[in-house]
Amino acid sequence: MKIYATYNIKGGVGKTTAAVNLAYLSAADGQRTLLWDLDPQGAASFLFRIKPRVKGGGKALIRGTKTLEGAIKGTDFDNLDLLPADFTYRNMDLLLGTSERKQTRKIGQLLRPLAAEYDNVFLDCPPSISLVSENVMHAADVLLVPLIPTTLSVRTLDQLTDFVAGFDGDRPEVRAFFSMVDRRKKLHQEITKDLLAERSGVTAAAIPALSLIERMSVERAPVNAFAPRSQAARAFRALWSEVLSTQ
């Protein structure tokens, strides 16, 4: 079971659209795939038309009184399941520990029993740097980091890379990709070009800023499902191929 997490400290950079579309593509490849919507806002759950509700809330899952398995819902697509968001996830940090006793590997432990059932798991993380995100980084094999091509975004990537490098034991591979790229903006072009030249771990495939991607919230489906021949769908396919090719 391979665990991918879409993560960025900033919100609105394309984490959820990437998680939803890449999970869809993984399932379409025949891989048994689970997407865990960890964001209490529940955007991924909404896109799959699944109610953002888990019996017992995040507390039951973290404390183990309910299993993850029991909370999973099938999406409309073959091989693709979703563990829905719940509004109580906003308190997940508190459940994961106190300042004296932090649990940084709980999410990884909770996912372990699902190893026989799924080939790929995607974690869609809330924006922030918290105990939840630290858990996600420990659980993940690959951190997929969407970057809007701005100077500040690049700085954030550096901070994240340094943070992960400080982990004891297993560290996730950090794969950044440009998101919401506007080809008309000179700054976007320059940063994209420079960063690709300067750094490894950044994919050549980028996700452009397209209104079709925004339409996902209207269609309530992955872009590759409702517009498979579109430029946006092609971009996600290219990104997924590149992620797979480096595994």
Added chain:
Amino acid sequence: MITPGLRGYVLEPPVGDHKSSSKSTSKSSSKSTSKSTRKQSATDLLPAALAALAQSFTVAAERGAPGSGARRRAWLDTFDWRLYRAGLVLELEQASRGARLLLSQADGTPRAEQPVTGWPPRRPAQDLPAGPVRDQIMALISPRALLPVVSAVSTVSVTRLLNADGKTVARLTAERATVTAAGTAAELPLRLSVAEVRGYLVQARKAAALLAAVPGASPDGQSVFIAALTALGRHPASYTNNVDAKITAELPGSVAVARLLLRLLDTLELNVDGVLHDIDTEFLHDFRVAVRRTRSAIKLLGEVLPAADANRYAGEFKWLGDLTTPTRDLDVHLLGFAATSGHLLAATPADLEPFRAFLVRRRAREFRRLATALRSPRFAAITDDWRKALLAVRDAGASKKRRQPTAAELAARTTARAFRRIAAQGGAITPDSPPESLHDLRKRCKELRYLLEFFAPLHDPVAYRKVVGDLKQLQDCLGDFQDSQVQREEIGALADAMLAEALSGGPGVAAATLLAMGEVAARLTVSQAEARADFARRFARFAGPAARPRISTLLAKPGPPAKAEQPAEPAPPAEPGPKNS
């Protein structure tokens, strides 16, 4: 992810309307009948189900859903239903991307699957490509071939059931299947199943409840395979080479014997097609067993048949037996070839390969001769006339002038006599007796075994099982002894034939091959000596003092136990024994 079908239903028009029909495909009009029948199921019944579901869900056809569209399948089994008897179902699914075999238990639990693109059924098990299905069934079916039992052409449609958010919460699968077997076709009732989408069990149950209330719906209690067999009037496990004629104790002897022989003739005729198409070696084996049983029955029980018939058919069935022997002998060599090669110590399996090739060539030649004879007017006349003669005896019943024995009396007398002969002949065998004495005893044991099987319904079942079990072990020992000798002699003769073929311009024979054949012959000598050493123990177990009460019990029911315990008859002169079964 979609879980397997949660609830299955069959949907048939309410009583008084259309029912599934069985019809012959040989007539050109049947196609139009089939079409109109299908139309009725499709247009009348599926919309009724969808209308019922629409009370609680939005229904939306799902084009290109996994498993939807046209589906071609065949269920395979051996001629003697070995998979069915073992509680297994084997399905060959043909799809545009290739064919695959699916093995499951009778209750539908999957066991294994493997791709078999380009593999045709009707070939012996050895030809099945390697894979998990082969691994699980090979030991069970070998050396039989897999044959299509039933074929089905289905149209499968999938409908999504959506909740108020437009989310798929369940799927309805509808399957319309036309099934065929042996030139007969039938349309199965529309089959519907609701599949739960994970996490939406309540909604799937609701959908199932709505379906259950549709007029004409009933729970689907059978798999498509069993439903197809039922619709086509085929009975699973209908073939067996056992003698299971309907015999009762008070039946006139002639009627009982005619019934036995008719049953044997049925078995023989059922195997002719498989022999002629050379589907697998067991068709010929069963054919030969039926011939041998017939010969034994004529010899041992022929007194109740018209003398002219008994004389004529004793000769005709001897002809049939002799005709099939060369091919069967070569089959036995070839079937055991891998084991034989595996036992080589000095030589390698490659050394024996030319011998195998020679056996294959020779077998092809012998088989052509056999097939020609089985297509001859003489063979057709034997089976036709023999059936007429037996039917005449059976239908004449007990209306003959002279009093004839009942089945029970005939069984008691002939079985006791066969026991006495074996006890006398076997008891007289010493370590110095010639091999022929054991060969002859083997023939007597076969005759007794057949008599016991013919009259099995008349015997005490407990004593029967025990006596037949001991007899079988004695027969195995005698069979090992004789087969080892016959095969050793045959290897010598085949080596001569290979040399003769080489001298007359055929393929040459290497010294290594002849040496390897010598090693095989030496091993057969060891096997024969082992069987010989085991004989006294096996014979004592079957016919010794400890066994006699069982034999008495066995003979007590159909007739007087009388003299079975005191072997009296002298051993008849020894004669050469038959070859491999």
